[in-house]
Amino acid sequence: MNTRHAESSEGILETEAQGPTVHLDWLKGAMKGAPVLRSEKTLGELEGLFHDVEAQVRMSAGAIVYVVQWWQAAAAGEAGGLLWGVTIVKPGKVGDEFFMTHGHFHADRTRAEYYVTASGHGVLVRMDDSRSTWGEAMSPGSVHYINGQHAHRVVNTGDEPLIFWACWGADAGYDYGTIREHGFGARVVERAGRPALVPNE
Ligand code: ZN
Numbered sequence: 001m002n003t004r005h006a007e008s009s010e011g012i013l014e015t016e017a018q019g020p021t022v023h024l025d026w027l028k029g030a031m032k033g034a035p036v037l038r039s040e041k042t043l044g045e046l047e048g049l050f051h052d053v054e055a056q057v058r059m060s061a062g063a064i065v066y067v068v069q070w071w072q073a074a075a076a077g078e079a080g081g082l083l084w085g086v087t088i089v090k091p092g093k094v095g096d097e098f099f100m101t102h103g104h105f106h107a108d109r110t111r112a113e114y115y116v117t118a119s120g121h122g123v124l125v126r127m128d129d130s131r132s133t134w135g136e137a138m139s140p141g142s143v144h145y146i147n148g149q150h151a152h153r154v155v156n157t158g159d160e161p162l163i164f165w166a167c168w169g170a171d172a173g174y175d176y177g178t179i180r181e182h183g184f185g186a187r188v189v190e191r192a193g194r195p196a197l198v199p200n201e
Contacts, residue, residue, distance in 0.1 A: 022071050022084075026118050029086045029163035031069045038069045043094070046102060048180070051187060051200075052095030065090055065099050074170040081170030088163050089122065089156040096189045100125075103153025103184060107173025113152070113166060115144040120162035123188050123195065127151040133185030135197045138164065148172070151179060155188040157195035 022033035044061030066089040074081025092099040103125070106113070115124060115138075123135040124144050128151075136144055138154065146152050156162035186197045 024086070024165075026165070027163070029069075029088045029118060029161070029165075031071065031086055033071075035072050036069055037072055038067065040064050040067050041102065049100075049102060049183070050094035050097050052097060055095035059094065063092075065092070066101055076170060077173070078170045082167060083170050084165075084167050086118075086163065086165050087154065088161050089120075089154055090161060091120075091156050091159050093190065096191075098122075098155045098157050098188050098190070098195065100155040100188070101153050102176060103151055103179045105151045105175040105178055106148055106168075107175045108169075108171060109149045111148045111169040111172035113146045113148075113168035113172065115146065115152075115154070116165045117142045117144075118163045118165060120156060120160050121158035122162040123155045123157055123197070125153045125155060125184055125186070125188065125197070127184045131182075131185040133197075133200075135186075135188065138162065151184065153179070153184060155195075157188060 022031060022036060024031040042061060043056060043059055043063045043065055046065055050056050066087055068085055068087045070083055070085030073083060089101060090099055117138045117140055119140055122138040124138050125133060125135050127133040128149060154164060183200050185200055187200050188195055188197055
């Protein structure tokens, strides 16, 4: 928030608060103002991430799996800068595997990140450098501190959009390639009507 001080006619110091340039709706995962950027990921762009390739081929490549909006308050790579954003992961499955984000390591493994769930249910999948993989349940109000050394991906295991907010370093950077090439050590699939974390074969 910017504040400006002005002298009134009586000589009393008044504080005139100026509104911030960005506003959000926590539960809807909406953010507006400037500069808010937006990016969508479709099934086609996530080709190769889901294990049931044939099931994915039968689905529309243009189907949106998740939408990210972020406030680019600092330039990418700016030391000490922070970015703020929200992701909406749509409900759905490819075969028995739930819709999920691509997932990444941070290029700078010293840079941590917060995720906070606003709406919906899912799993935050985390993996360390030895490919040991585990999940943290996401539900409204859950707060997740992601160590900078852990890869992270979000899976929507519910039947409504999974909405979570994030704050991360502008200089964290992204390492998508490691995930693209090797995936995580486990996947979240439906087993007997319930989500299960199973080893990635
Ligand atoms: Zn991250």
